[in-house]
Amino acid sequence: MSAPLHPGYADDRVRLLIEKLPCRETQLNTLLALMGEPEQYCYPSIFIYGHRATGKSYVIQTLLRELELPHAVVSCVECVSAGILFEQVLRSFFGSAYSSSNALPRKPSLSDFIRLYRQLCVQFPATQTRYIILDKAELLRDMDANLLPGFLRLQELVEDNVTVILLSEIVWDKFRPNTGCFEPLLLHFPNYSKAELQQILARDTHPAYSPELYSSYINILLGVFYSVCRDLRELRHLAALNFPKFCEPLETGEAKEKDAHKLWRNIEPQLKKAMQTVYLREVSSVQWEEQQSAEGEVAELRGLSSHDHVELPYYSKYLLIAAYLASYNPARTDRRFFLKHHGKIKKTNFLKKHEKTSNHLLGPKPFPLDRLLAIFYSVVDSRVAPTASVFAQISSLVTLQLLSQVSHDDQLDAPKYKCAVSLDFIRAIARTVGFDVVRHLYDFLLRPDRHADRACRRVTTCPLLLILSRRTLSFQMYAGPPLACDSPIPAASRFLRPPDVSEKMQK
């Protein structure tokens, strides 16, 4: 007779478990070995950590359910107060005995819980180890300070055969209170490897197609997403969502199941697009499916973060642009940008050292209202009277959270603001009013000794162009190749103009 896999548990049950928990056999065996036979004591508290969707809750819950061990599963997200947590534990261990007899008082403390647990425990002593599973245990830290240390040594406090299992994505080091506490036993659930992901994902095949086809589809999907996302749940969702598109050429008869390359060419751009939309939750999966079915018309999929849906009044746009310039340019460079005869100011010399790092790396700086208005008047086309409507537009920009007020509300005479939009956003806004923001930004300024700048000077000396206002000039210069904003923003002193622009101007 061969030895049982795990003493105390029926072999077929254990085999069924291994079947149900693919690729988690090592973890399962470690857990079963730690738990020992049902009547034996287990370590008072076990802390299981691992990334999202590595099967922490699933393994534990399936294990306890299949082996029919007494357990209470509590998700800490649901527990807005400790009382709910206590009640769930007591109810799942003692059932009717708990509800009929003395219930917990209102706003129960840990002391009440322990007292009641002990009372009930005398009536119903544990014949098998009881398990309390606290899912998302990191939230316990935000509850009363005594709760986490209390649960960790619960076995000692209630004097019952009970084990607390904590599940979390965060490492134990972040949990330890100041003066320390009972150290739980740590167990790590590693991620599924690529091969394991492939194996699990290939399990849910489509009935109409062969498993090999689905498997090759999963292979393509992992090729696109694996370097970004290792979350099984997310990948599964994406796989299900994009499979109809993958099968399209098969249905129309354009390709056969063996034409792997053709299928791949068809689906790859689709998956890449999905990464920018569905994966980021920019569009819902319903929208995504609708868009896929609306074949033919070039329906550009717009996410929440695309800037085209923001519609602002004319002056508000200029106000926002002015605010952006005020936030990202040092105040003393204003002369250079907004004064006609600013004289020769060399870029590198007159700024302090800390001003040399790009503001686009450090973030927006606060500015006073006066400066905002001064820049606004110098950038806006027509003459605008400083009426109440302009001020009202400023405060509505604050309400829209495009600007944020940094000074206190009681400072009426000189409020300070910060611009809270991104460069891409402000470029989109500026395009609608025909204003070139990049030209007015100190971070994208040219170094004077570059040949590109010499070309620039040559252009301005040309008599014909002199009549053009500076804004239109700059607009022409940048009309062709857009300045690549996706390229890294260098420290200002190192900035190089994109080569193609300068070449063009030299001609």
Added chain:
Amino acid sequence: MSKRKSKDIHLPAGECLSQVQRLLRERFCHQQLPVGPFGFESQHKHLLELLKRTAVHGESNSVLIVGPRGAGKSMLLNCVLKELMEMNEVKKNILLVQLSGLLQTDDGIALKEITRQLNLENVVGDKVFGSFAENLVFLLEALKKGDRSSSRPVLFTLDEFDLFAHHKNQTLLYNLLDISQSAQTPVAVVGLTCRLDVLELLEKRVKSRFSHRQIHLLSAVDFQGFLRGVELQLRLPPDFPDRRFAEDWNAGVEALCEDKSAEAVLRKHFNSSKDFRSLHMLLMLALSRVTVSNPAIRPADLLEASRLCTSDAKANVLHGLSILELCLVIAMKHLNDVYEGEPFNFQMVHNEFKKFLQRKSHSVHNFEKPVVVKAFEHLQELELIKPMDGASVRSQKEYQLVKLMLDHTQIMEALQKYPQCPTDVKQWATSAFG
């Protein structure tokens, strides 16, 4: 196994091991130790004497037991209490009240608990008391037998004593220690704490009422003593049902303690911590590997257990990150090197990452900024990076200053073991500047 006839009972191997597991698990998980406090004989004697004086002669006392976590404070106290309760003259006489700073979080709850543990709920009834002290005195008064001389001594044990010092006005501590000073009811107050500076936490009026008697549990065992401790913990008692098996097991334990590799593991453990709790964790992990096919703890089991105990959790988490997230961590590492640990924001990290992509990367592709933001947020969720100031600050999330919570060496070590790490990413990490 053997067909030899003997007087002992022979159990099948599975049964024996089940017994072993039950017995040893009770030791490691439920603190039911085979021997008394190991290495703390003098402290044990001191405490026992002290409590006996209260119990028998009605002398009031207060004492603090101070020692690091897992050093055996509760174990020592429990041993002493058990011994005390076995004495005939004490058992009928003394009343025990056990409080814990974790449970009784304020003095109101503590008082209710005292009432309950003294079985005085019906005496108190619906009475309303003016002050805490009045209430406590009433409780102790109720315990008196009639004449002043023969009231029953009460033994208070306060686990996590330092937490009681945080209660408002330290009312409970004040009253308990006050009673222990005055010649009212005989009480003994035993506090357990892991804070050496616990007396600093006490208010002046509380401190002056404390007897300043402290028992320190600072383990002074050397490695040989530690090894003997391990052996004692693993040994089976002589009353084990199957004596042959017990002998085999004990011989196995002795062999284990003499084995070179096992000794190396234990020495490593001894050098990092001497306390009982972490030793129990190690032995528990080793014990869980004992099965019918492997009926003794081998050095390899101990090695494996120690590997589990000491594995670096953060490195484990790093191994599970996607390539993109790993790249961001490396970018942060470079920023940390360049700016000497100054906090940074997402823009800087992204900028650093893009520089890498432009110059050296062959295996990592360019990702849209929102995708990178998502990866960054995931790192924040995992608390590998931590925002400098609270979330209340209204600033764009790209510009919120964060700090990397990882060590330089941690990152490099994790990178070495990262499954299928592209070589250019590895090179980028090891290169001195960006």
